[in-house]
Amino acid sequence: MANKNHIIPVHPGEKIEITVKSQGSSGDGICKHKGYTLFVPNGLPGDQVFIEVIKVTPRFGVTRIIELRSPSPYRIKAPCPVFTLCGGCKLQELTYDKQMEFKVGVVKDTLKHIGKIEPPLIRSVPAEKIYNYRNKGSFAIQKQAGFLRMGFFKQGSHDVVGTEQCGILHNQINSAKEYIRELLIKHQVSIYDEKKHLGLFRELVIRHSQTTNQLLVGLVTT
Known part of the structure; x- marks a missing residue:
């Protein structure tokens, strides 16, 4: 206390x-x-x-x-043009080896302080791809000044930061997200307004299968 x-x-x-x-x-x-x-x-x-x-x-x-x-010697330029606005990522400006070191530290601290377990030796395994690898994307849908945005919330807010390409997500997810956004615009589909509590669609979820190279698409409604 x-x-x-x-x-x-x-x-x-x-x-x-x-x-x-x-x-x-x-x-x-x-x-x-x-x-x-x-x-x-x-x-x-x-x-x-x-x-x-x-x-x-x-x-x-x-x-x-x-x-x-x-700047820190471990600081690099983030490849994402909206990194400083988007709340989807926190570590893109940190070198990859330091990202792995940071994540191992989080696991050790969790085991020690929450699990009350003395952490064993933990070895991090580098990913084969550090970009365009994630197989699931969940995008908030929002209209801003008449413009339909799909993306992640701005840090500390519920304002959507729109971008055509997320460098973390699989490329097919990015392409499908933009295709669906154009369909929603073309057919004037009702979009949920969080302030007015009116509208239909509020979130898009897309998952990519590495095994079949297929996409599973879900639209979340109110």
Whole structure:
């Protein structure tokens, strides 16, 4: 239980220059300021960042990066053009070997702190393909200013970030998603409006079979 008398050393709106030390299980960067934990979304271990505190709790604070002063040696350019907006991925700016190291660390921490099991030696096996490998895509469907978007939610919101190609998904899933989007537009199919609670279609799910090279398509309705 958090100590109610604990003095939080930062306040919302405060700006700090700091170095990201590690990553949490969700992929957010983590650093310490006067012993207080700060989460830094999109921060990588080794990044020197100028941040603004946007939320504080007795146990931790949440920040946003104002400026990346000095990038981590493990930081690379994400291949996805909407990476900084889309909430679908968190690790594309981290080198692949460090991604594997991070995931092994998450498993070990889970076994140790939740399962109360001393982690055994865990070896990560590199994937044959690091892009266009995922065999299932679930896309939110949304109309924005009359334009039909299919994609993933923007980080921290329910606004859909539309993109024709997701570099993580199998290419046939990307193609099928765009084909179905055009069909929905052509036939003026009713799309669910989350704010008005009106409309029909709200989500598209596509799964690809590597064995048969076939697609299974599902439209989720209200």
